[in-house]
Amino acid sequence: MPFQKLAPPARGTAITKGKSGALVVPRDPIVPFVEGDGTGPDIWRATKRVLDAAVQKSYHDERTIEWFEVFAGEKANNRFGEWLPADTLTALRLYRVGIKGPLTTPVGGGMRSINVAIRQKLDLYACVRPVRYFSGVPSPMKNPEKLDAIIFRENTEDVYAGIEYEAGSPAATKLIDFLTKNLGAAIRPGSGIGIKPMSREATRNLVRRAINYAIAQRKHTVTLVHKGNIMKFTEGAFRTWGYELAREEFADLVVPEEELAAKHGGKLPPGKILLNDRIADAMFQQILLRPEEYQVIVTPNLNGDYLSDAAAAQVGGLGLAPGGNMNDDIACFEATHGTAPKYAGQDKVNPGSMILSGVLLLEHIGWQEAASAVIRGLERTIAQKRVTYDLHRQIEGATLLKCSEFGEAIVENIDQRMAKSLR
Numbered sequence: 001m002p003f004q005k006l007a008p009p010a011r012g013t014a015i016t017k018g019k020s021g022a023l024v025v026p027r028d029p030i031v032p033f034v035e036g037d038g039t040g041p042d043i044w045r046a047t048k049r050v051l052d053a054a055v056q057k058s059y060h061d062e063r064t065i066e067w068f069e070v071f072a073g074e075k076a077n078n079r080f081g082e083w084l085p086a087d088t089l090t091a092l093r094l095y096r097v098g099i100k101g102p103l104t105t106p107v108g109g110g111m112r113s114i115n116v117a118i119r120q121k122l123d124l125y126a127c128v129r130p131v132r133y134f135s136g137v138p139s140p141m142k143n144p145e146k147l148d149a150i151i152f153r154e155n156t157e158d159v160y161a162g163i164e165y166e167a168g169s170p171a172a173t174k175l176i177d178f179l180t181k182n183l184g185a186a187i188r189p190g191s192g193i194g195i196k197p198m199s200r201e202a203t204r205n206l207v208r209r210a211i212n213y214a215i216a217q218r219k220h221t222v223t224l225v226h227k228g229n230i231m232k233f234t235e236g237a238f239r240t241w242g243y244e245l246a247r248e249e250f251a252d253l254v255v256p257e258e259e260l261a262a263k264h265g266g267k268l269p270p271g272k273i274l275l276n277d278r279i280a281d282a283m284f285q286q287i288l289l290r291p292e293e294y295q296v297i298v299t300p301n302l303n304g305d306y307l308s309d310a311a312a313a314q315v316g317g318l319g320l321a322p323g324g325n326m327n328d329d330i331a332c333f334e335a336t337h338g339t340a341p342k343y344a345g346q347d348k349v350n351p352g353s354m355i356l357s358g359v360l361l362l363e364h365i366g367w368q369e370a371a372s373a374v375i376r377g378l379e380r381t382i383a384q385k386r387v388t389y390d391l392h393r394q395i396e397g398a399t400l401l402k403c404s405e406f407g408e409a410i411v412e413n414i415d416q417r418m419a420k421s422l423r
């Protein structure tokens with residue numbers, strides 16, 4: 001038994017990987033979940049209800065998910081005296097796909113963030129965030145539906161990995177001394193120091209994943225977003241390594257932007273994917289001014305952090321923004337907002353981000369019918385203006401629903417769609 005303190009469900013089968021590297025998904029996969037802290041239990045209950053209903057309605061009794069509760073955050077600390085028990089990481093490794101609610105960040109000592117710890121311990125190198133508009137959601141844009149993209153953000157490197165030394169500390173002083181004396185760097189004495197490592201290996205892994213996604217989902221543009229004009233050996237190298245990978249592994253499918261005019265008269269041949277790149281600051285303008293030109297966006301860690309939230313705001317905010325952290329073996333999907341502790345236990349907040357993370361999970365295991373059923377149910381519910389408090393305060397004439405009622409409304413709308421399609 002690989003677990004120290006937990007017992008996996010009596011029923012269910014583990015997802016495995018076939019020889020080709022593709023997931024082999026049984027009809028009853030065991031999927032670990034962390035319900036999360038604060039409002040986590042509320043949004044998880046609504047999410048589980050919607051996902052189970054969508055699977056049941058789509059496949060009747062042919063398929064089912066066997067949920068396996070694992071622990072992290074406050075609940076884990078209260079129960080086991082640990083913020084991130086080893087069993088949780090074991091379960092994610094063993095069952096390959098999981099979902100988690102938001103977690104309280106421990107204040108003082110120990111871990112910087114449990115989320116970052118999970119990503120680093122499992123080497124989940126890609127953070128994947130789709131950004132799309134749901135009709136009826138208030139947005140600051142005139143045409144928010146024009147943005148329909150997915151962001152692949154590197155998750156383990158860059159200044160964001162947290163290798164930093166406090167101003168005046170012996171380590172910072174030693175580093176400044178070394179850099180100024182040995183490498184001729186000009187650094188003000190007494191500075192704080194952050195280190196920005198970016199590797200060819202991590203960049204290639206990320207770009208490969210993004211291009212494979214574009215191929216699978218029939219997207220025709222992949223864009224590398226970097227600040228390589230200034231940070232040449234980190235962000236600039238990210239760009240170079242991205243094009244290099246595409247040339248080496250996808251030469252028959254991917255057309256680099258510089259070849260578009262030279263070899264194809266400026267027009268992308270049918271069935272091909274354009275690989276271009278944009279400097280990060282320009283990209284923030286581009287997604288506002290020409291959002292329809294971008295489909296798959298690949299960025300280093302820090303750019304991706306900023307860009308994902310800015311893009312989410314364009315389509316109506318973080319309340320409906322899902323996410324996933326993954327590598328070639330494991331994928332863990334998660335709500336992108338925090339625990340909203342002031343609303344804990346009030347059955348009030350919007351479960352949309354977690355529900356859509358569940359949709360990503362269904363898509364990841366190839367259960368597309370159930371994923372589409374959830375999307376349609378959610379679209380209809382929002383179009384009917386039946387929403388939780390966060391959207392209610394922005395939509396005129398809307399009906400205010402609790403968190404659980406919003407989940408029920410989605411299930412109801414899935415039912416009606418199914419009934420219609422059977423008629």
Ligand code: NAP
Nearest residue numbers: 102103104105115319336337338339340341349350351390
């Ligand atoms: P937060 O929990 O995201 O909440 C900030 C505000 O965002 C809430 O007060 C609420 O705004 C709105 N909000 C968040 N989730 C919502 C939902 N599901 N539905 C509707 N509105 C929602 O951010 P925080 O207060 O800065 O952080 C609280 C804790 O969460 C901290 O311990 C933090 O470290 C942690 N955190 C965890 C994660 C994660 O696990 N992925 C991510 C971020 C933060 P209004 O009050 O205006 O309605």
